[in-house]
Amino acid sequence: MQADSRPPSSSMSRRRLLQLSALAGLGLVGGCGRGSAVQLVYGRGELPAAWAKRLPDPWRAQPVDGPEAVLKARSAALMQLGDGWLEATALPQWQPFAATESVAASELWEGLAPEAQAPSRLFRPEPAPALAYPWAFGTWLLVLRNRRELVARQGEGWSLLLDPSLREQLLLPSSPRVVIDLALRQLGLPPGDPASLADPRLGDQLGRLRRQAAAFDDRDGLNLLLSGRVEAAVLPSQRVLPLLRSDTRLSALLPESGSALWWNLLLRPTQTRELPPLRWLLQAREAPLISRLLAAGWVPPLRRELLASALSSWPPAVAALLYPPQPLLARCTSLPPLAPEQRRQLQSLWDRSAP
Incomplete structure (x- = not known):
């Protein structure tokens, strides 16, 4: 058989180089x-x-x-x-x-x-x-927009969430567990104590808190607050703190009873x-x-x-x-994963407290 007489290519075509460069940029070639x-x-x-x-x-x-x-x-x-x-x-x-x-x-x-x-x-x-x-x-913070009179009452702690002027002007976290934690702190009950969930006052307190809310949405809550659609929100600290130096309309409070971490x-x-x-x-x-x-x-x-x-x-x-x-940090508590029975107990409490 006659050998191929074509000389070996010493370079790639411009088109092939461009193709390989594009593939490399997408991570589809090795090296x-x-x-x-x-x-x-x-x-x-x-x-x-x-x-x-x-x-x-x-x-x-x-x-x-x-x-x-x-x-x-x-x-x-x-x-x-x-x-x-x-x-x-x-x-x-x-x-x-x-x-x-x-x-x-x-x-x-x-x-x-x-x-x-x-x-x-x-x-x-x-x-x-x-x-x-x-x-x-971080913690969960109560953030108020142009509500200096409520800031002056910060000693009332998480009970400020129940102020009549915040009815349907309050945004609460989307996590039922965090909302239940807020209700426990309003009552002065230890959030990490299983006996707290059996307190007969908790269901009514949780229902009152839920009736205050315009929505349960901490992901978009800051936008709703900044746009004036609500006047107060409970939000994770990371989303709030970068704005406190630049937006004088906002005030953030961490009550003395602490919050979930x-x-x-x-x-x-x-x-x-x-x-x-x-x-x-x-x-x-x-x-x-x-x-x-x-x-x-x-x-x-x-x-x-x-x-x-x-x-x-x-x-x-x-x-x-x-x-x-x-x-104050010592009064803040983490929320560990729930055992199945604990999850059922919290779900039942949440369902019973529906507005």
């Missing part, structure tokens, strides 16, 4: 492109851009539309979830954080505040290992062999990044002394909302 990226999957708006863009190669931050989509991301090496979604997951779905590079994973936990220890174990008792890294936390977590799925980028995780505690996170309302749950310098640049009243004083 150093995004096709070989290690993904941190997060809900859109739930991870600060200033931090995400510092992820080291080969990590990439991949936003998706909401927690449901995060949980469906089978290729993720890290997942971001709020603590309210822990009930939708199973413990075998996660594996512990591990050491990588020259940084020991223990450095992550050494700086955490005591309140962060239980969420890191997904609320299992000690000595269970840490399955989640709680990188941000919200947690933002990073979890490591069992199917991944990738080790978490621990140096990147630790950057969230360091200047100048820590100041940018605080300005966006994201507060790392670190020991108080580690945040003192960054908080000192804020007005004292706002700094106390970012990181409440210890006596």
Whole structure:
């Protein structure tokens, strides 16, 4: 057979080069492109851009539309979830954080505040290992728009939600569990005590609170408040605090009885062999990044002394909302996943209190 006499091509055509460049940009070819990226999957708006863009190669931050989509991301090496979604997951779905590079994973936990220890174990008792890294936390705040007379009565605490002038001018959280927590605090009942749910006053109090609400929507609640469609809202601190310096119409209160805590977590799925980028995780505690996170309302749950310098640049009243004083923080409680019987009990209470 006669050999092919055509000379080997020494270069690609311009069209082929353009095709490969386009594919590389989409991550569809191998090598150093995004096709070989290690993904941190997060809900859109739930991870600060200033931090995400510092992820080291080969990590990439991949936003998706909401927690449901995060949980469906089978290729993720890290997942971001709020603590309210822990009930939708199973413990075998996660594996512990591990050491990588020259940084020991223990450095992550050494700086955490005591309140962060239980969420890191997904609320299992000690000595269970840490399955989640709680990188941000906060409270629920009562936010008022142009209601200085109610601000002057802040000593009344969460009972302000029942003021007659707020009837159908109040927006409450979409989570029934958080609303029940508010009703417990109005009555002075310990939110974490199972006996509190059996108090005969709770059903009536919860019904009164629900009748005040124009809507139950904390996701779009800030927009409704800013547009003047409601005059008060109970919102997670992260969404409110960035506006307090610039919008003089708004006042935010954390009553002395405290509130539920919200947690933002990073979890490591069992199917991944990738080790978490621990140096990147630790950057969230360091200047100048820590100041940018605080300005966006994201507060790392670190020991108080580690945040003192960054908080000192804020007005004292706002700094106390970012990181409440210890006596007040001690009255704030996390909401661990519910056992089936607890879930049925809360559902029954919610159904009975319907307006």
